[in-house]
Amino acid sequence: MPAGGRPTVRSRRLGGALRRYREAAKLDQQHAADHIAGSKAKISRIETGQVTARPGDVRLLLELYGVEDREVYRQLEQLARDSNKRGWWVNYPWALDPQYADYITLESDATYIRTWQPLFMPGLLQTDGYIQALLEAGVTAPEAEAIERATTGRRERRKAIEEGGARYAAVVWEPVITAPMPSMEVHRDQLMHLTDVAQRRNVSLQVLPLSEWQAAHRASHFVMFSFGAEPAPEAVAFDSTTSTIFVEELEDMAKHSEIFEELRSAALTPTQTLSFLRDQLAGLPDSEKDAE
Template sequence: MAETNVTLRRRQLAGKLRELRKNTGLTVEQVAQELLCSPPKISRIETAQRPASQRDVRDLCRIYGITDQKLIDHLMTLAREIRQPGLKQEYGDLGDDALYTYMELEEVSQSITEFQTAYIPGLLQTEDYARALIRGLLPLIPEDVLNRRVTARMGRKHILTKENPPRYWTFIDEAALFRAVGGPKIMRAQLQTVLETANLPHVTVQVIPFNVGPYMGAGNPFVLLEVDDQQVSTIVHLELLTVAEYLEKERDLKQYREAIDHIRAAALNPQSSLEKIMEANQSYTL
């Protein structure tokens, strides 16, 4: 966990610093001259082979003419947290840092395999369903925070319709189809959206029916992302009550791949899954 978070933060910081340098038109050699260091140091920072210190970030932001204090603070936070491998990403009121990490991973993923037991996966949610779900899970959430969460969740959905989208394979426990989030009208619209999205050529939706009994992975939702990145290739994302966890050690990945095999074996085939979703949809009378 700690090692994974360090890798993720270092990769984020490296990519952003590389982007900022390129936006200025400066070469690695020119930046190194300004920073009074060797060009290899800049190259290693930009390829996440060497962690940038907070002083490095401060000086690089000055060299690149960055005046956006929010961006500077974010980069400084990443640099600090690289030195604190035990730190977890606290959600706080919204979970900006945790959400930023996860959305970035989705953006660069070549394939996403998701398993949900209680609710419709976020990438398939309608706005009304997402709003009702978040409000139900967090009844004391301020309205402005709720709105930002819903907006962020809806914004994530574009990865399924963008050019060169990831391969998305999701397994949904039948319980999620019959948990009436927001009432019949919202559920009918939600399940219809799942059916429509499942018709995309790069999307597969499978339902695990009630009658299969217990199966490996049951009760533990997760997302496995195959990332197009030289630093991190495969990651498992776990969303807990107050923290997000990322796993990338091979022993952990092996267990989740095995769980996916068991879940796939327990699930209905894609066509039967769509029929099950249609059956659930028809059960919601307006």
């Protein structure tokens, strides 16, 4: 059973993939159960992520389903082995929230992350000062120690694109960049950081102009995750005030992919965005006093 007695995001991904391959092969759960000398209930639990299939069973099931792509075998067998793998985040208090832990697992495993943010700076692009300002502006401002823990955790998360090599594409609405931030220092540091990150080979950053109102209202914020060589997303996540919602159905994946491409088409190109950031940085007052 997945760690903690609940489906993990990895066990759900594995189960969902196996279910889709079974349905594509037009086989029922009893066929699958017979092939691995198991029960129909076991196949059901595997497909819903309640239990994790063993790598050997994954291989047998893929053979039964007529899957020929060896990369699929490699990825799903590895997913079975890693289902209960503990990440760096288990030592942080906020990892006790299963939804947040699931989100960081997706972020850590992803080979391609795409995000649309019309209100906040994307999480993986936030500076320490920006994160601290957000936390202090919350309904209940946390203590200094909690802010430091959260900031340290975010630094670890940034490694997904800074060291892990995952491809990252972000579209942000112009007010995210241009609206006044809590201090000129926070604003300047954030713009400098964006300018640096936007020049990374694995990063595509685009600003959606304020005038593109219709495109900006196609969807609220979301993050899409892909996990293999192909860019097709396998999960979408978005936050509410109190929880994180995960979407994994194929129709939803296709719709969010369509919206993201529309946003990218309406946005400034990455090269234009870099020039825009530099112009904004140059236009900032040198101090809070100069801004008055």
